[in-house]
Amino acid sequence: MEITGRITKDAVVNATKNGREVVNFSIAINDSYRTKDSNEIKKVTTYVNCAYWISSSVAKHLTKGTLVELYGRIGVNTYISLQGEPKATLTFHVNNIKLLGKATYKEANAVHENNAAEPSDDLPF
Numbered sequence: 001m002e003i004t005g006r007i008t009k010d011a012v013v014n015a016t017k018n019g020r021e022v023v024n025f026s027i028a029i030n031d032s033y034r035t036k037d038s039n040e041i042k043k044v045t046t047y048v049n050c051a052y053w054i055s056s057s058v059a060k061h062l063t064k065g066t067l068v069e070l071y072g073r074i075g076v077n078t079y080i081s082l083q084g085e086p087k088a089t090l091t092f093h094v095n096n097i098k099l100l101g102k103a104t105y106k107e108a109n110a111v112h113e114n115n116a117a118e119p120s121d122d123l124p125f
Contacts, residue, residue, distance in 0.1 A: 003048065003092060004069045004100070005029040011062035021056040024049070027068065027092075048074075052094040061099055071096040 005027035012024050029046045050070065052058065062068070072094040081087050 001074055002069065002071050003027070003029060003074075004067070005048065007062055007064055007066045007068060008047065009064050011059040013056045013059045020053070023052040023056055023059045023062065025052075025059075025062050026050060027070070046090070048090045048092050050092045050094050052097060054095070058097060062097075063102065066102040067100040069098040069100055070094050071098075 008026045008028050010025075013021055014024055015021050026047055026049045029048065030043065031046070032041050032043045034041055070092060072092055075091045075093060076088055077091055078086065078088045
């Protein structure tokens with residue numbers, strides 16, 4: 001299975017009791033759809049917890065805001081909250097990570113400003 005999203009906070013390397021290291025991080029997957037009887041667009045964000053067991057050295061690249069494409073398998077963890085309510089989280093067991101890029105604050109503002117400006121005849125291609 002393949003999923004793409006942005007990392008919600010910097011990845012953390014954890015060690016198991018037997019010394020194996022796992023990289024834990026979460027991503028946000030944004031989606032939108034138009035409701036059937038309306039022109040209103042609904043935006044939905046799904047958060048997925050991820051675990052990568054192959055190499056902990058990748059953790060330094062998995063920072064907040066980085067866009068990643070992940071390959072692996074998905075699972076569900078269920079539990080009962082302290083209030084006695086049933087809860088569930090999605091967990092993605094990552095086999096392969098593809099870094100798609102990270103927009104810095106400066107780049108994000110430049111993109112926003114360029115979209116607001118009129119088209120230019122000075123094309124880079």
